Amino acid sequence: MNTRSDRPVLGITMGDPAGIGPEIIIKSLTDPEITNLCTPVVLGDLEILKKADINFAVLPKLVTTDDLSCDFSNFPTGCLVRLSSLNPNVTELGHPTPDTGRAMETYINTGVDLALSGAIDAMVTGPITKTGLKLAGSSFHxxxxxxxxxxxxxxxxxMMAGTRLKVVLTTIHIPLSQVPGQLTCREITRIINLTRDTLITRFGIPTPRLAVAGLNPHAGEQGMFGNEEADIILPAIIQAREKGVDIAGPYPPDTVFFNAVEGRFDAVICMYHDQGLIPFKLVHFRDGVNTTIGLPIIRTSVDHGTAYDIAGKGIADPTSMKEAIKMAAVQAVNQKRHGNGNGN
Structure with missing residues (x-):
């Protein structure tokens, strides 16, 4: 069993109070493996969490506080920081409101502040929606x-990360028709370097092996199906290789993920959203983790949404939340060992 000093302090944001976030947090914190791994600091709402803690198995173990300046490591079983006081009789599960939107944005902003100050070692974020943020008047998606x-x-x-496959996206939420125009040698090089540095400092992989997926079928087939591989992607790979990066490609997208899952690569650099997420979710649909790399803080997240349709029904699967907590703890430990604050 870990000693108290071994466990990183993790801030866990509740996500949208109208979604499954409260339920999967409660379910995760009933697992001894999770509570032995870290000191959880739940950033959320006491009354909303009470509705999720139907067996009253978690909340009695958490010290409830409003004090953001306290030393969270003093609470051996974790704590709950009350950041909102929503009326549970008015807050309808499955239906976001301006109040729930403002609450979930407050949880996130507080988590970032605590991580930047060093009060917590990493933050794990519960699921939110663009709709909730929009209702709250937020300018972010x-x-x-x-x-x-x-x-x-x-x-x-x-980065979408699991035990068998890790993918990093060069472009994310843009129409597929715009992807070729957004790809540049400079941007791909940036993603390659960021991925390599993150695997070293936060995942503890001393010499990461990277693969790069091509954009076109058969990676362009020597220009028969497109020139992006030769003109943009390959020059970025060559630049990275000349600087000592263990990297190969561009590989045909229909084979590179199989080789990565087989253990030949530690991560795959992908050109667009679905190219990376379709194979990733095929392998890690239940236990995948979304982690933002390059930040000065550690942030992991569940790889799913608020699931409004099942909120409050007690059937939400906490697997992704548990894996996000585990990954945040691993990254926190590796970062401390490496002595680097931001993975760069």
């Missing part, structure tokens, strides 16, 4: 943009 803005980070990327 999701966690990544909000956290990057709040931390003043320009050099960041989205």
């Amino acid at each position: 999701g966690h990544t943009e909000l956290i990057a803005h709040k931390t003043g980070t320009d050099n960041f990327a989205m």
Whole structure:
């Protein structure tokens, strides 16, 4: 069993109070493996969590506080920081409101502040929706943009990570028709370097092996199906290789993920959203984790949404939340060992 000093302090944001976030947090914190791994600091709402803790198995173990300046490591079983006081009789599960939107944005902003100050070692974010943020009047579309803005980070990327496959996206939420025009040698090089550095400092892989997926069928087939591989992707790979990066490609997208799952690569650099997420979710649909790389703080998240349709029914699967907590703890430990604050 870990000693108290071994366990990283993790801030866990409740996500949208109208979604499954409260339920999967409660379910995760009933697992001894999780509570032995870290000191949880839940950032949320006491009354909403009470509705989720139907067996009253978690909340009695958490010290409830409003004090953001306290030393969270003093609470051996964790604590709950009350950041909102929503009326559980008015807050309808499955239906976001301006109040729930403001609450979930408050949880995120507080988590970032605590991580930047060193009060917590990492933050794990529960599921939110663009709808909730919009109702709250937020100018952000999701966690990544909000956290990057709040931390003043320009050099960041989205990694989907599991035990068998890790993918990093070069472009994310843009129409497929716009992808070729957004790809540049400079941007791909940035993603390659960021991925390599993150695997070293936060995943503890001394010499990461990277693969790069091509954009076109058969990776262009020597120009028969497109020139992006030869003109843009390959020059970025060559530049990275000349600087000592263990990297190969561009590989045909229909084979590279199989080789990565077989253990030949530690991560695959992908050109667009679905290219990476379709194979990733095929392998890690239940236990995948979304982690933002390049931030000055550690942030992991569940790889699913608020699931409004099942909120409050007691059937939400906490697997992704548990894996996000585990990964945040691993990254926190590796970062301390490496002595680097931001993975760069």
